[in-house]
Amino acid sequence: MSKRLLVRGNEAICRGAVEAGCRPYFGYPITPQNDIPEYMSRVLPELDGVFIQAESEIASINMVLGAASTGVRAMTSSSSPGISLKLESISYMAAMELPCLIVNISRSGPGLGGIDASQGDYFQAVKGGGHGGYHTLVLAPYSIQEMYDLTMLAFDLAEIYRIPAMILGDAVVGQMKEPLEPHPRPSRELPPKDWALRGKGDGEQRFIKSLYLGDGELEARNWVLHAKYQALKENECRCEEFETSDASLIVTGFGSAARIAKTAVMMARDEGLKVGLLRPITLFPFPEKSFATATAYCKKVLDVELNTGQMVEDVRLSVARDAEVFFYGRPSGTGSLPTPEELLEQIKKHY
Amino acid sequence: MRHDLFMSGFGGQGVLLAGTLLSHAAMIEEKNVSFLPSYGPEKRGGAAMCTIVITDGEIGSPVIGNPSVAIFLNQASLDKYGSRIKPGGVCIVNTSLVELDGFTRKDIEIIPIPMNAVAVQVGDARMVNMVAVGAYAARTGAVSLASLAEALKETLPERNHKFIPANVRALEAGASRCR
Secondary structure, three states, X not given: OOOOEEEEHHHHHHHXXXXXXXXXXXXXXXXXOOHHHHHHHHHHHHHOOEEEEOOOHHHHHHHHHHHHHOXXXXXXXXXXXXXXHHHHHHHHHHHHOOOEEEEEEEOOOOOOOOOOOOOOOHHHHHOOXXXXXXXXXXXXXXXXXXXXXXXXXXXXXXXHHOOEEEEEEEHHHHHOEEXXXXXXXXXXXXXXXXXXXXXXXXXXXXXXXXXXXOOOHHHHHHHHHHHHHHHHHHHOOOEEEEOOOOOOEEEEOOHHHHHHHHHHHHHXXXXXXXXXXXXXXXXXXXXXXXXXXXXXXXXXXXXXXXXOOOHHHXXXXXXXXXXXXXXXXXXXXXXXXXXXXXXXXXXXXXX | OEEEEEEEEEOOOOHHHHHHHHXXXXXXXXXXXXXXXXXXXXOOOOEEEEEEEEEOOOOOOOOOOOOOEEEEOOHHHHHHHHHHOOOOOEEEEEOOOOOOOOOOOOOOEEEEEOHHHHHHHOOOHHHHHHHXXXXXXXXXXXXXXHHHHHHHHHHOOHHHHXXXXXXXXXXXXXXXXXX
């Protein structure tokens, strides 16, 4: 076992990215994710990497697009309003099938909002926030260890499926410190990058583009992307189940909300209530089958989010037809983080 | 055993450093720990808070509604959060800056310590946070004083290691108020 380190969530993402072989980082500052560019600006030059603070969010995501086109592992990070600015190019990258990592340590909105923890960006993250009908792979860590592990996983899955990947966190998981046990990136078989741009030399000509004007060409491209999203749904859904096997009520939520809910579930268990937690780790693909399976026997689901109700739509689409879905949300702002005690009351209300 | 602590003061009193120190000490004792700093547009003189959970098992929520133990380093903290302490809990108060007259809870244990005065006695007014942490460790046993002393090496940057003996004295001075 390697020595445990006390690190902030934002730093855990950086350590995971560096371990995963990410060497170029492009970004533009915004709270509450500034620890990420700070760390990368210090560490990447020492590793012969590249750190660029671009002139804007838009410039930085386009630098990621350029770097990713050459097949290297590239990343950017920002927070909600900054991610909105990047969406146009994320749509382009989805069309171009470029693997990369985009980190959203989201903040409260809409608009400039505030800097507190929020899950108001769920729709934007999982429904394809930009134009044209695409998806990115979205992972939602809820601990500092997961910030590290899922960052490495995101890079691998992005390459396997040739898709932009996103880590969706917030100020709780970004700013919190916990022990991290660093470990080498798990080895995984990755496909050859026979699409990556390089000097042509004696090889074949390669194109990476998103403009398709030929008869039927664009429709075919869309079916290719659709098949990829189906494959992700089939193979890559991840969730955590805690005490669900005998549960009469299942609490669900992702990221920081799930973390708070887990203690509420433990408190309920201490009082003899049969309550469990089903926590999606991949938000796209959404673990639909896990919800269907769990609600085949448990007919009550309580969804908790730091917004007024977003993931709850996917929960309702996934549960058994006769399952009831309740929602409890706290749209974020200063002083609006729910407590485990508060969630326990909600559990008792619906149990 | 599960320990949760809410600590609050104003920016510059070392609340966040104290939380980091406790976290390192818990890790030295091979426990699990979470340290959640308040995150707002904070600055010196503004509010500074953190929540720490130390346990042998799974941490669960880093957010605590009703903490078992609270440390209040200034008046605004007690006024705003004093009512949140869990019944039967412990409230460690810096009476150098906090007036307890208006605080009438009878269902918690209140430990008044003139932390600024104690810190000055052991050498430096800035060590108020160490006095508070020492008192907390002695009262709850969440971590040992030896682990805290050891953890100072990991918490303070190398250039400040020369201040470790003074900080250890402040930890002990705080602890002696709870024995």
